[in-house]
Amino acid sequence: MTHSPHNKLTTSWGAPVGDNQNSMTAGSRGPTLIQDVHLLEKLAHFNRERVPERVVHAKGAGAHGYFEATNDLSSYTKASFLAKPGKRTPMFIRFSTVAGELGSADTVRDPRGFAVKFYTDEGNYDLVGNNTPVFFIRDAIKFPDFIHTQKRHPQTHLKNPNAVWDFWSLSPESLHQVTILMSDRGIPATLRHMHGFGSHTFKWVNAHGEAVWVKYHFKTNQGVRNLDVDVAAKLAGENPDYHTEDLFNAIAAGDFPSWTLYVQIMPLQDADTYRFDPFDVTKVWSQKDYPLIEVGQMVLNRNPDNYFAEVEQATFSPGSFVPGIEASPDKMLQGRLFAYSDAHRYRVGANHNSLPINRPQSEVNHYQRDGQMRADGNGGGSVYYEPNSYGGPAQSETAKPAAYEVSGKADSVDYDSHDHYTQAGDLYRLLSEEERARLVRNIVGAMLPVEKAEIKLRQIGHFYKADPEYGRRVAEGLGLSVPEN
Structure with missing residues (x-):
């Protein structure tokens, strides 16, 4: 059987492979020769094909699409992809369960991750949320302990309801999210039939430096549907990849799922007087107080070509901001600003943002050099420090985050509100x-x-x-x- 030159099998260094079916041996019985470098390369790479799975959100499915702005919100934010109705921005989304491992079932009772990467013309903006508007805890210092309760017992290696309910019962702020999780919404029918939320409060800033607080709501245009617990359990055994399969097949068939993005907007000064702390992620803002304002449409219209390259290597961080979108003092968000990017540096590598799925579509100029898996030109011979006298990239004063006033003693303190009920x-x-x-x-x-x-x-x-x-x-x-x- 002959192959065209375009289908010629090569080694990872580009040399043609003479035999990919038989290892090189001393005679027909062997033993195998260590000089068979193609064999060694195949085996060594195979041993390293799995990067560490995510500590949380390990099981996931993803898709490409676009976001189209449908409303002029420039009075609230200078973010370019929200600048004018009709502007389209390519995006990628990853849906996931939270607690299970990479091979766990899709149809378990668990929150779903809802992570969106917008490839804007001013850099990537990641909105890393869930399918719930609140969370179990409101301070990042409790997150490792919380996730430990959702994982396996160190002796039995079994899920441990004692730990789950012990933690929740000792953390009354979890009650709101526990109620959502245990309701019908705890098991979505498909990934297409659930809402998504930024969950945290963020800050929007317009071109005049005027700021507001904001919350994000993605409303599914397919309608909300949930799974009966018995059906979900049956599917978990018969087709543990049910949600992954459903999303892929829907897009492949041209049935493109979509969501309408809305925001709630709160004036800065309201944060001091609102009846719930607006930065407490265990609470919602009443839509009667702050009505939903339409932002645009998100449409998923293309499946990944390769799961590992696009879904598994996709890295998201709520700290990936663009001009016009900034952090709030939400304590849980503040911890995530560090933890997510740090997880990617460990799991994928220091240069995870240079991988194709994560690479911005806008120009990238910085002084970061070297590190494992540096796949681009590593800056070539350009200037590699700053400040410099050689015309290297310099800061943009207009990109500075908007200032807001903070005060108080440096201390380990809880939120003022203890109304968890x-x-x-x-x-x-x-x-x-x-x-x-x-x-x-x-x-x-x-x-x-x-x-x-x-x-x-x-x-x-x-x-x-x-x-x-x-x-x-x-x-x-x-x-x-x-x-x-």
Whole structure:
């Protein structure tokens, strides 16, 4: 069988391969010769084909698409991709579960990651959120401990409901997110049929230096659909890649999923008087107080050509900002600004942003040099320090973040608000009777394996404070009474 020159098999250094079916041996029986460098290269590369999986959000699916602005929001932000209606920006999205490993099932009860990379003409902007508007904790210092509870017991290597509910019961700020997770929304029908949220509060700044606080909402145009728990469990065994398959097949068939992006906008001064701390990621802003404003449409219209190169090597950081979009003092966000990029430096390498899937489509000029996997020209012979007298790239004063006032003692302190119950109770009361029954059933099923009655009773107390009916129904399901205090 002959091959055209374009299909000639080569080594990784470009030399043609003479035999890819038989290793080089001393005679027909061998032993194998160490001089068979093609064999050594194949085996050595194979041993290194897997980069470390993500500590969280290991299992994911991704797609390419575009974002099209549909509203003029230049009075709020100078971000170029939001500058005018009709402007299209290429983007890539990665959906994921949170707690499971790379080979885990798609249809488990878990939040879903919703990470969007916008390839803007002023650099990449990453919006790294979830399919929920809130989170379990509000300070990054608790994140490693929280994720440990979602992982496996160090002795049994099994999931540990004792740790899960012990942590949640000792962290009442988690109640809002726990209620969402245990509701119907805890298992989306597909990745196409769920909303996405930036979750955190961010800052938008316009061309005049005027700033506002902002929250992002991606509303699915396919409608929200969720999976029955029994169907989800069946799919987890029969087709653990159900969501991944559904997304790929829909796009391949030309059924392009889309989301409408909205924002809530809060004037800076309202942060001092709003009834909930607007930087507390365990809370939402009422849409009656800050209505949704349409921003644009996100459409997914192209599948990855290679999963590893595009989905597995895609790196996102909430610290990847562009002019006009900045951080807020949200404590959870502040920790993520460091942790995400640091995870990528460990997992993929110091030059992860030079990989094709992560590389900005705008010009890149900096003084970072060397490091593993440097795949570009490494700056050539250009000037490699700053300041310099050789015309190297220099700072742009207009790109400086907008200042905002901070004050207070340097201390380890909690948020001022300890009302962890109002919004969780409001959510419970919004549910229909059928939805409440399923919520309680899901919670009871998840808490039954917990060994310590103390943990169950402590958690029931939180449910009761959110809504007395909520607490009583969970207690009845567990065969317990609501604690007196």
